[in-house]
Each structure stands twice: as structure tokens, then as C-alpha cells.
Amino acid sequence: MKKNYHDDEYFEEDDDIDLVDLVFTLLRRWKLIVLTAVPVIILGVFFAMTRPNLYEAETTLIISNNATAGITLDSGDLSVNQKLVVTYSEIAKSRDVMSRVIKKYDLKENLEEIAEKISVTPVTNTELIRLTYVDKDPKLAEAVTNELATEFIKKVGQVMRIRNISVVEKATEPVEPLPKKRVLIILASIVLGTMVGAGFVFAIELLYSKVRKPSDMEKILGVKMLGMIPEVVLDEEGEDSHES
Incomplete structure (x- = not known):
């Protein structure tokens, strides 16, 4: 048809x-x-193929409930601590904290570049927080991370009046670089x-x-x-x- x-x-x-x-x-x-x-x-x-090796050092901090000096935390502060991670992160990346670390170790990066290398994260259902720092030099990553933790604790005490933040585990020199x-x-x-x-x-x-x-x-x-x-x-x- x-x-x-x-x-x-x-x-x-x-x-x-x-x-x-x-x-x-x-x-x-x-x-x-x-x-x-x-x-x-x-x-x-x-x-x-040309990405450099980056090493991440990590330190663990705790906000305890022990009735020591200063203001203590009650039983309800566990959930509050989880919600304050953003605040803690901003304190760790504050100009005052980073300037002291940069000055002590004569770092070449500016404040913005240092801030990108810092991370503060909570450990789920605990009072623990992790502070990490990334650098090409594993020894420098370890030193800067521990110094950041020290300055961070001081700054939190000044700003939030919390005196019971302490280091659980200090940062150690990372052996393996981060996945590329x-x-x-x-x-x-x-x-x-x-x-x-x-x-x-x-x-x-x-x-x-x-x-x-x-x-x-x-x-x-x-x-x-x-x-x-x-x-x-x-x-x-x-x-x-x-x-x-």
C-alpha cells in the first residue's frame, strides 16, 4: 500500500x-x-599526578563534667556541646588564635589559608571534639595541631568562661599522607x-x-x-x- x-x-x-x-x-x-x-x-x-602529599594531625579534646575550677557543665550539656561545634570551630579559627600560632612557627600562609586547614568536629554522642590540621610537613602538622589545641582552650576559657576543656590525646606525627x-x-x-x-x-x-x-x-x-x-x-x- x-x-x-x-x-x-x-x-x-x-x-x-x-x-x-x-x-x-x-x-x-x-x-x-x-x-x-x-x-x-x-x-x-x-x-x-602533581598533587603534593598532605598530612593530617589530630588531637582530641574533652569538655568534662567534673566539678573543678570555674563553671561546670550539667547533664544536659552533652547535647549542647554537640550544637556548639560551629562556635568551637570559629573560635579555633579566630584571628587571635591563628595569629599566635603563625607567629610561633613562622608560618608562610595567611590567616585565610590557615583557616582552611583547620577542622573541628564532634565525636557523636560524646563530649569529645576533634581538632585537625593539614600540612605538607608531617612534623609541622603535629606541632601546629598541638599548639592550636592549647590556644583554643585558652580562648574558649576567655570567651565562654568554660574552664574544664582538656586534651585527651595529643597530636602525633602522621605517618601516611591523606588519599590523593x-x-x-x-x-x-x-x-x-x-x-x-x-x-x-x-x-x-x-x-x-x-x-x-x-x-x-x-x-x-x-x-x-x-x-x-x-x-x-x-x-x-x-x-x-x-x-x-
């Missing part, structure tokens, strides 16, 4: 984005995607490079002015297409066969 080529049902509106067309566009332009993605991937590999996550960085660069390449291809397709579909002609001329002239091919028996 032959199709009626001027039938309105034969022509489908193609104004919406066709997922199949997008896939074939990517396949057709795969070389351009590769050429765009390769520099991004190379930069990602270079960054992953090289595989994750390389995978992320591959994904990013592919996305950049695909975006570049789609941008080119949007600017591509060649007519590829009947709907393109309708948009250009501003009129409705009435029909399509089929391609006529003679088979071996001499009969006409229509291929649109």
Missing part, C-alpha cells in the same frame, strides 16, 4: 528536540568532542571534558544553517509544505518503486 506523500499525517511536527537527533549529532561530531575533551582530560591527569583521590579526579576530568565537548557541538549545531528537514524549509519560507517529490527508481522488472 502506497503512502500518500501529501497527507498531513505523513509529516510530523518536528519543532521539539528529538533525542535521536541529539544522539546522532553527537556520533556525527565525535571527533570534535574528543578534540575538545582531550585538553581538559590532560589537565585533570596533570593535576592529579587521583582516580576520582581523572574520572571527573573525563566527564567534564565530555560535557564541554558536547556543549561545543550543540552550540555549533545551533549555528548550523544548512537545511536538513522539511520543517526547516517551512520555518524559512513561512508556509506549509504541501507535498514531497519522491525519488523514482526503476527495478529489474521495469516497474516503478517510490522511495521518499
